[in-house]
Amino acid sequence: MATTFYLEIIASDRPFFKGDCEMLSFPGLDGEFGILPNHEAMVTCLKAGELRFKVDGEWRYAAVSDGFVNVRPEATVLLADTVELPEEIDIKRAEAEKLRAEEKLRQKQSIKEYYQTQAELNRAMNRLKVTSKYR
Amino acid sequence: MANMKEIHSRMKSIKDIMKITNAMYLISSSKLKKARKSLLATEPYFDKLQETINDILLVAPHMHQIYFERREELEKADRKRGYLVITADKGLCGAYNHNVIKLAEEEMAKGDNNFLFVVGQVGRQYFMRKNVVIDVEFLYTAQNPTMYRAGEMTDIILEMFEKRELDDVYVIYNEMVSPLKAETQIKKLLPLERKKFERRAAGIPHAAFYPSAAQVMDNLVPNYVRGLIYGVLIEAFSSEQNARMTAMETATSSAKDMLRELDLLYNRARQAAITQEITEIASGAKCAQKS
Incomplete structure (x- = not known):
C-alpha cells in the first residue's frame, strides 16, 4: 500500500x-x-x-x-x-475587510449583494482564524 | 522654396507622431511585463481548470442539472446565443480588435437571436453603431482583470442562462500563442457536455460526487465559469498589450523610414534651391559685366 x-x-x-x-x-x-x-x-x-x-x-x-x-x-x-500561507496573510487588511463586510451587512442590500458580503465576511474571518492559530 | 517648407513641416509632424508612438510603445511594453507576470501565474490554474473539468465531465453520472441542459427541443433558428466578446478599451493595437470583431460577426451570422456581452470600449462602440443587441449594463473594462470582475460577469451570464434567456454561451477572445503570434479563439462556456461515450470507450467508472452530484455541480460550475472567464481576461489583456507593443514598434520604425526618405528629399530640394540661386547670381553678374 x-x-x-x-x-x-x-x-x-x-x-x-x-x-x-x-x-x-x-x-x-x-x-x-x-x-x-x-x-x-x-x-x-x-x-x-x-x-x-x-x-x-x-x-x-x-x-x-x-x-x-x-x-x-x-x-x-x-x-x-x-x-x-498563514504568514502571508495581512492581518490588518483581513481585519479591515471583516469590519467593512460587517458594516455592509447592516445596510440594506439586495439578495445578491447580501450573499457577496457574507462570502467576503466569511473569507476575512477565515483568514484571521488561520493566522491566529498558526502564527 | 515652398517645397522645402512643405517637406520640413511634414517631417515635423512625423516626428511629433513618432514621439507618441514611441511613448505608447514604452507604456505598453511595461504593461505587458506586468500582464505577462500575471499570465504566467494564472496559466497553470487556467490549464488545470480545463483539464480537471474535462476529467470531471468524463466521470459525471447522469443528472438533471440546469448547466447541462442542451435544450435540444428548440429549433436551431430559435436558439438564443450569447457571446462574451473581449476587445480592448483603446485602439492602436494592430488587428487585435478587428480579429475579435470579425470572428464575432461570423459567429453571429449563424443565427438571429444573438446577445452580446462586450468587454472593452472599442467593441462596445462598434456594435452599438451597428445596432447589434448588446447588454448595455455590462460595463467592464478589459484592463487589469481581477477575479472579482470575472465573478460579476459570471453571475450575470449564469443568471440569464438559468432564466432561459440564453441557450448557448460562447466566449471570443485573442490568445497569445507566442509573443509573435496571436490567435482568435472561441470557447463554449455553457451548456456543459457530459462525455458519456468517451467514458464508455475508455472504460472508466463513474466517480463519487459528494454530497451529491447536483450539489457539487451547483457549486462547481459557477466556480469553473468564473475561473475560465478570469483566465480568458488575463490572456486577452496580455495579448492586447503585446499587439499594441508590436503595432507601435512598427509605427515607430516606419516613421523612421519616412523621415530618412524625407530627409533625403529635403536635402535634395535645398541643394537644388542653392544651385538655382548661384546660377541666378552668376548669370546676373555676367549680364552686369557685359553691359
Whole structure:
C-alpha cells in the first residue's frame, strides 16, 4: 500500500503545491474532509476555510477560499480561488475587510449583494482564524 | 522654396507622431511585463481548470442539472446565443480588435437571436453603431482583470442562462500563442457536455460526487465559469498589450523610414534651391559685366 499520494494545489494566481502528500484535509460543503492514499475517485467542492496537508510527517497549513477537489487514483487536484500561507496573510487588511463586510451587512442590500458580503465576511474571518492559530 | 517648407513641416509632424508612438510603445511594453507576470501565474490554474473539468465531465453520472441542459427541443433558428466578446478599451493595437470583431460577426451570422456581452470600449462602440443587441449594463473594462470582475460577469451570464434567456454561451477572445503570434479563439462556456461515450470507450467508472452530484455541480460550475472567464481576461489583456507593443514598434520604425526618405528629399530640394540661386547670381553678374 502506498503511503503517499500525488497532490496538486493550484490557486488562481499561482501554483501552490505539487508533490507527494500523506494526508489532506479541507473544508467541504458540509464539514471537514480527509483524504488518505488510495481514496476512491471523487469530486467535491471546497469552501472558505482551513486547509491542512501532511508532507514527510509534517503538517502544513493554509487558508483557502472557494474551489473544488478532484480525487483520482493517479493524482488529487485541488483548485481554489486563493490559497495563502498563514504568514502571508495581512492581518490588518483581513481585519479591515471583516469590519467593512460587517458594516455592509447592516445596510440594506439586495439578495445578491447580501450573499457577496457574507462570502467576503466569511473569507476575512477565515483568514484571521488561520493566522491566529498558526502564527 | 515652398517645397522645402512643405517637406520640413511634414517631417515635423512625423516626428511629433513618432514621439507618441514611441511613448505608447514604452507604456505598453511595461504593461505587458506586468500582464505577462500575471499570465504566467494564472496559466497553470487556467490549464488545470480545463483539464480537471474535462476529467470531471468524463466521470459525471447522469443528472438533471440546469448547466447541462442542451435544450435540444428548440429549433436551431430559435436558439438564443450569447457571446462574451473581449476587445480592448483603446485602439492602436494592430488587428487585435478587428480579429475579435470579425470572428464575432461570423459567429453571429449563424443565427438571429444573438446577445452580446462586450468587454472593452472599442467593441462596445462598434456594435452599438451597428445596432447589434448588446447588454448595455455590462460595463467592464478589459484592463487589469481581477477575479472579482470575472465573478460579476459570471453571475450575470449564469443568471440569464438559468432564466432561459440564453441557450448557448460562447466566449471570443485573442490568445497569445507566442509573443509573435496571436490567435482568435472561441470557447463554449455553457451548456456543459457530459462525455458519456468517451467514458464508455475508455472504460472508466463513474466517480463519487459528494454530497451529491447536483450539489457539487451547483457549486462547481459557477466556480469553473468564473475561473475560465478570469483566465480568458488575463490572456486577452496580455495579448492586447503585446499587439499594441508590436503595432507601435512598427509605427515607430516606419516613421523612421519616412523621415530618412524625407530627409533625403529635403536635402535634395535645398541643394537644388542653392544651385538655382548661384546660377541666378552668376548669370546676373555676367549680364552686369557685359553691359
